[in-house]
Amino acid sequence: MAYVTRKKRKARTRWLLRYLLLGVFLWGMLRGGAALLGSWDVLRIQNVEVYGLTRRPVPDSVEAAKGENLLKVDAGEIRKAFLDFQDIRKVVVHKRYPDTLIIRLEERIPLGLISRDNKIFCVDKEGAFFPSNGQEDLPVIKGKESLAEGLRLLERVSPSDPVPVASLDCTSPFEVVMTVQRETDGLLACNFGRGDMDEKWGVFMDLMKDGIQATYVDLRFIPYVVVRNGGGD
Numbered sequence: 001m002a003y004v005t006r007k008k009r010k011a012r013t014r015w016l017l018r019y020l021l022l023g024v025f026l027w028g029m030l031r032g033g034a035a036l037l038g039s040w041d042v043l044r045i046q047n048v049e050v051y052g053l054t055r056r057p058v059p060d061s062v063e064a065a066k067g068e069n070l071l072k073v074d075a076g077e078i079r080k081a082f083l084d085f086q087d088i089r090k091v092v093v094h095k096r097y098p099d100t101l102i103i104r105l106e107e108r109i110p111l112g113l114i115s116r117d118n119k120i121f122c123v124d125k126e127g128a129f130f131p132s133n134g135q136e137d138l139p140v141i142k143g144k145e146s147l148a149e150g151l152r153l154l155e156r157v158s159p160s161d162p163v164p165v166a167s168l169d170c171t172s173p174f175e176v177v178m179t180v181q182r183e184t185d186g187l188l189a190c191n192f193g194r195g196d197m198d199e200k201w202g203v204f205m206d207l208m209k210d211g212i213q214a215t216y217v218d219l220r221f222i223p224y225v226v227v228r229n230g231g232g233d
Contacts (some may be wrong), residue, residue, distance in 0.1 A: 034177040052105035086130035143171030193220030
């Protein structure tokens with residue numbers, strides 16, 4: 001019985017040694033293969049394709065990836081190079097073998113300009129601030145008390161709408177006042193109050209399309225609309 005047990009132990013030991021040697025062999029093959037691929041010229045990056053970037057040039061660190069081995073490029077570092085910019089919302093990096101690095105970006109879309117610490121920043125629909133590049137033709141936002149409501153209002157402004165928004169006053173927590181610059185009738189201020197922005201925007205657009213000539217519109221008490229001219233008429 002003891003002889004049989006010793007025989008089983010020897011067999012088990014030989015079995016373990018075989019698998020251990022096989023594991024070492026495979027590990028060596030993988031290391032060697034990785035080293036070979038890492039030095040293979042066919043995997044050197046020839047093309048860096050960047051999509052969705054409009055507000056700034058491609059970072060130098062990303063451009064420098066050309067000539068590097070695609071297998072060794074760290075996608076996380078590429079993402080970080082873009083996300084360090086506050087106006088980049090999302091980055092997706094894709095490696096297309098053998099020689100192309102593809103980067104797709106989602107930029108934050110500025111809705112207005114706002115002053116912070118004596119500097120001009122853009123702000124998007126999520127309330128994220130990022131530096132202005134000085135080329136934006138956007139409404140100037142004053143105050144932050146009702147900023148969230150103001151941004152919801154600005155989201156409804158379409159480039160096809162005949163509404164040249166000049167400014168947005170968000171200094172009061174209870175109302176948002178939009179000022180538009182009309183071509184012939186001068187400035188028109190509209191108090192949207194808070195909430196029901198879809199309905200109020202629809203009423204405002206109807207007034208604009210009808211060629212309203214007043215200087216002030218109050219939509220706080222929808223469905224009632226208050227319209228008056230300068231001087232409190």
